[in-house]
Amino acid sequence: MIKITLPDQSVKEYPEGVTGLDIARDISEGLARNVLSVTVNGEVWDLDRPIRHDAPVKLNTWDDNDGRSTMWHSSAHLMAAAIEELYPGTKFGIGPDVENGFYYDIDLGDKTISSNDFEKIEKKMLEIARRKESFERTEIPKEEALDFYTKKGDEYKVDLISDLEDGTISFYKSGNFTDLCRGPHLADTSPIKAVKLLSTAGAYWRGDERRKQLTRVYGISFPKQKMLQEYLEMLEEAKKRDHRKIGRELELFAFSTKVGQGLPLWLPKGAELRDNLEVFLKKLQRRAGYQPVITPHIGNKNLYVTSGHYEKYGEDSFQPIATPSEGEEFFLKPMNCPHHCEIFKHKQYSYKDLPVRLAEFGTVYRYEQSGELHGLTRVRGFTQDDAHIFCRPDQVKDEFIAVIDIVLLIFKALDFQDYSVQISLRDPDQMEKYIGTDANWDKAEQAIIEATNEKGLKAEIVKGEAAFYGPKLDFMVQDALGRKWQLGTIQVDYNLPDRFELEYIGSDNQKHRPVMIHRAPFGSMERFVAVMIEHCAGNFPLWLTPDQSIILPISEKYEKYAKKVLTLLNNYEIRTLIDDRNEKTGKKIRDAETRKIPYMLIVGEKEENDNTISVRKHGSGDLGTYTVKDFVKMVEQEIERLIPEA
RNA sequence: GCCGAUGUAGCUCAGUUGGUCAGAGCAGCUGAUUUGUAAUCAGCUGGCCGGGGGUUCGAAUCCCUCCAUCGGCUCCA
Incomplete structure (x- = not known):
């Protein structure tokens, strides 16, 4: 027993x-x-x-992650079986389960699969599933497995098996389909009651762009048809939160093919929103001892040769601009740090002056691959809320922690709860990707890990995600469709100070090298706003939203009173509009609701006589009658809840 | 950059097998209405059907190409 x-x-x-x-x-x-x-x-x-x-x-x-994984992994096999039946001769790569479903990478030869073919494949999958095919595990020696797939002509499986350790290799067979697989699987195909193929994509074999691109088919499956319906409805809902859609509807930003792809245009409302964020952060930074600086949008090529960016990213930058007479080359600034290093070098600092914290909302330009551009989250021109802290080695930890505090304060002010923290370290297998000495990297990585622990942040350590000059602490969030984006980042850097030969005079009257902390709590204004839109579905926190209230006069007769209220609210710095269109109140309310303006202030005969306003809150309805003063008080309290320091 | 899909008025979308197919709603403009908590009525203006080339008597519709967008892959200082 x-x-x-x-x-x-x-x-x-x-x-x-x-x-x-x-x-x-x-x-x-x-x-x-x-x-x-x-x-x-x-x-x-x-x-x-x-x-x-x-x-x-x-x-x-089904309620356990591991249960769903098993289901989806088996569904990938099921899909492969269906595809093999429908498209004989297809070669199979890998077919794992993922966070929301599964995929299989296949090589169809000269055939293609598109979404038009999904229904046919889904049908076949369900047909096989209903046969209740059991998943049978067999183990055979590696040589035999290699032999099997070599004969079958499936070079991908041969490739996979060649990389496995010697010994026995497990296979799973269900019906006529046998696949190299570690497992585990469902007992049989019968729990798969509903399947939906979601999309196809090209995917490089083994993630290597030099290798052949296979067709990746994504799908998802459920033990009940109803769950599939609910999932599809959830996807529809998520699409409504898409920042590109809301950005257009609320007139926050736009793109123009005439300006160029990936180059966002901030419309007045979006600019207001962004400016509110910037003003807020500037205030925090001033308090935290940062000094604003301003640097130009281009920089001499040599600057980036010194920093190492040229060697690393020269190819991925916009082509340099050459001066007509001298032939000097300038790059559109892809990073602010080299400029800030030069600012630091401009004067001689004593150890007593450190840390020096130079902050700039610096707009940078990077030649992102065309296929990578995505709304405001991935663009070619964007503004970092950048700062570089130049400090003594003994100050690194405290400075790092102070930056974490700023990031957390921002997240709180924005009611942002769903984020994850990632410590991005070097990839030990690809050390040639990084500059600097092992000793410096070790110090930098250690500093980040210590500071993170000290703050009690639960961080996931991811190797290979570091910047080429140093490790990072990254704050990650998901968009409406669950895609992960890096927002805030804090980086410890022992390397650029070396390259730029930065120095300060220590108490020993000797020259010493400072340590640099690169940090951007929002990351990029563009991406941050994009993700924020998706998180709040365009219902921004009151302190941030472009228009905080709108006055809706019942008719023309009350416009004069409405304007009086407007003046009062402006005096209290409540961003207020007036809707004096010749429309019925119901229409004005409907439009204001659609525009997601937090407060609608209805004024008519009653209000004019009583010197009041009738307040309606976005999304919740009539709040009753207020004096302007009481309304202002309510607004101020609401803002206070999120940003008590403001 | 690569794979696949998509591209019709400012927005959301109709346009069957190529033959009055250039349409609708919203938005915008005019006018009427003077309005009380999510759409007042009427009229009007919007489009070289993404750009270019081709097939055809005839192309929004078929083919080629370029551009852009979307979903992925790769990349992300």
Whole structure:
């Protein structure tokens, strides 16, 4: 007998060789029907795999991440089986489960698959699923597996197997489809009740753009048809939050093909919004001892040769601008740090002067690949809320922590709760990508890890995501469709100070090298605004929103009073509009609601006589009658809740 | 940059197999109406159907090409 510990810590005894499915059956018939896979000792297993030793065991259903993963992974196989039946001769790459569904990378030879073919494939998948094909695991020696796929002419599988360790390799067979696979899988295909193929895409084999591009087919599956419906509805809802759509509707920003792709135009409302963010951060920074600086939009090529950006990104920049007579080359500034280094060098600093914190809303230009451009989140010209802190080595940690505090304060002021923190370190396998010495990198990485721990931030460590000159602490958020974007970033850099030969005079009267912290709490104004739009669906926090209230006179007769109210509110610095169109009140309200203006102030005969306003709140309706003063007080309190320091 | 899809008025979309197919709603403009918590009525103005080339008696519709957008891949200082 072996001891099985269930998640509720209860311990049950079973004969050695008991399976996940046996345990599920023992607990309840319902569970046995719904269980998808089993986690044994933290590892996800097939339901029919015998358990031979005492172990903690968790039975995974649709409600568990591991259960869904199993379902989706098996669905990828199911899709491959369907494609193999419909498109004989297709070669298969990899087909994993992902966060929302699964995909399979396939090589169709000279055929193509597009969304027109999805229905046919979905049908075939369901047809196979209904046959209740079991997923059978077999293990065969590596040589035999290589032989099998070499004969089949499937170079991708041969490639994959060649990279595996010697020994036995596992395969899963369901119906006529056999696939190289580590597993685990569903017991059979029957739990897959609803499938939907979502999109196709080109994907380079093994993620390497020098290799062949395969066709990637994305899909998702569910144990119930209704869940699929709900998922599709959720996707529709998410699309309504798309910042490109809301940006157009609320007249925040636009693009013009005549200006150029990836070059955003901030419309008046968007500019107001962005300016409010900038003013807010400037205020915080002044308090935190930052000094504003301003630098030009271009810089001599040599500046970037010194920094290393030229070697690293010269090819990915806009072509240099040459002066007509001297032939000197200038780059559109892709980064602010070299300019700020030159500002630091402009004067001799004592150790007592440090840290020096130079801040600039610096607009930079990068030649992003055309296929990468995406609304405001990925553009070719954008403004960083950049600053560079030049400090002594003993100040790095405190400075770093102070920057984290600024980032967290901003997130709080914006009611931003869903973010994750990532420590981006070097890729130990690709050290040639980075400049500087190991010793400096170690110091920098250590500083970030320590500061992050000290702040109690739960950060994920990701190797290979560092900048070429130093490691980073990145604040990541997801957009409406779950795509991850980097917003705020804080970077420790021992390398650029070396390259620019930055110095300060220490208490020993000797020259010393400062450490640089690069930081941008918003990251880029463009991307930050984009993500913020998607998070709040265009319903911005009151302190930030371009128009805070709109006065709606019932008719022309009350326009004079409306203007009086407008003047009063302007005096209180409440950004207010007036809708004096010849429209009925219902129409004005409808339009103001659509424009997501937080407060509608209705004025008519009653209000004029009582010297009041009738207040309606966006999204919630009539709040009743207020004096202007009380309304102002309410607005101020609402703002105070988010930014008490303002 | 690569793969695939899409591209009709400012916006959202109709336009069947190429033959009055250049349309609708919203927005905009005019006028009437003087309006009380999510759409007052009427009239009017908007388009070289993304650009260019081709096939055809005839192209929004078919083909080629370029551009842009969307979904991915790769990249992201």
